[in-house]
Amino acid sequence: DAGVIQSPRHEVTEMGQEVTLRCKPISGHDYLFWYRQTMMRGLELLIYFNNNVPIDDSGMPEDRFSAKMPNASFSTLKIQPSEPRDSAVYFCASRRTGGGYEQYFGPGTRLTVT
Amino acid sequence: GENVEQHPSTLSVQEGDSAVIKCTYSDSASNYFPWYKQELGKRPQLIIDIRSNVGEKKDQRIAVTLNKTAKHFSLHITETQPEDSAVYFCAASNWEYGNKLVFGAGTILRVKS
Numbered sequence: 072d073a074g075v076i077q078s079p080r081h082e083v084t085e086m087g088q089e090v091t092l093r094c095k096p097i098s099g100h101d102y103l104f105w106y107r108q109t110m111m112r113g114l115e116l117l118i119y120f121n122n123n124v125p126i127d128d129s130g131m132p133e134d135r136f137s138a139k140m141p142n143a144s145f146s147t148l149k150i151q152p153s154e155p156r157d158s159a160v161y162f163c164a165s166r167r168t169g170g171g172y173e174q175y176f177g178p179g180t181r182l183t184v185t
Numbered sequence: 186g187e188n189v190e191q192h193p194s195t196l197s198v199q200e201g202d203s204a205v206i207k208c209t210y211s212d213s214a215s216n217y218f219p220w221y222k223q224e225l226g227k228r229p230q231l232i233i234d235i236r237s238n239v240g241e242k243k244d245q246r247i248a249v250t251l252n253k254t255a256k257h258f259s260l261h262i263t264e265t266q267p268e269d270s271a272v273y274f275c276a277a278s279n280w281e282y283g284n285k286l287v288f289g290a291g292t293i294l295r296v297k298s
Binding site: 102104113114115116119127162166172173174176177178179 | 217219227228229230231234236274278280284285286287288289290291
């Protein structure tokens with residue numbers, strides 16, 4: 072199995088631009104999670120999906136952030152417009168019901184907003 | 186909501202010594218407690234986890250203990266090695282609600298050789 076795949080691995084953009092982060096979960100996994108990691112706030116859950124349906128988006132910081140999961144093998148996290156304080160590493164993770172509780176993390180996308 | 190506190194924030198030990206990292210949680214409904222290891226520039230990876238119906242779990246040099254009454258759990262690493270140097274995160278969740286993890290702030294472990 073290829074594991075959770077994220078793209079791009081690095082993104083540098085200017086303030087005000089739209090940013091789209093992509094995630095492909097492990098095949099057969101029905102839960103997908105988006106996390107953000109910063110030195111100040113640590114690892115925080117932004118949103119998670121079950122069977123492509125958003126279940127809890129209480130961690131999404133503001134309306135500039137949106138996430139979609141159009142099918143079981145693809146999810147996006149969009150920031151529009153981006154701001155310097157959005158600079159962070161964004162991780163996607165997935166897990167499978169009945170497969171234990173472990174969440175498998177992707178390699179992350181390092182976002183820098185200048 | 187759940188709140189997880191983790192101590193210490195940094196820990197330095199000599200190779201071969203033991204390391205202990207402690208976490209407390211606030212929500213008595215939490216029933217799943219994983220520990221993740223994150224090396225510099227890498228993704229978090231699960232190293233051990235424990236469910237609320239178990240008080241202790243071991244896997245070679247690592248062990249986790251859980252005290253539900255006091256709402257705290259700890260990670261124990263024995264015979265530390267330089268490759269144990271990393272950031273360790275504890276987390277808590279209620280698996281009945283989708284396994285939404287709330288992480289502690291992390292502990293930087295340095296193993297000196």
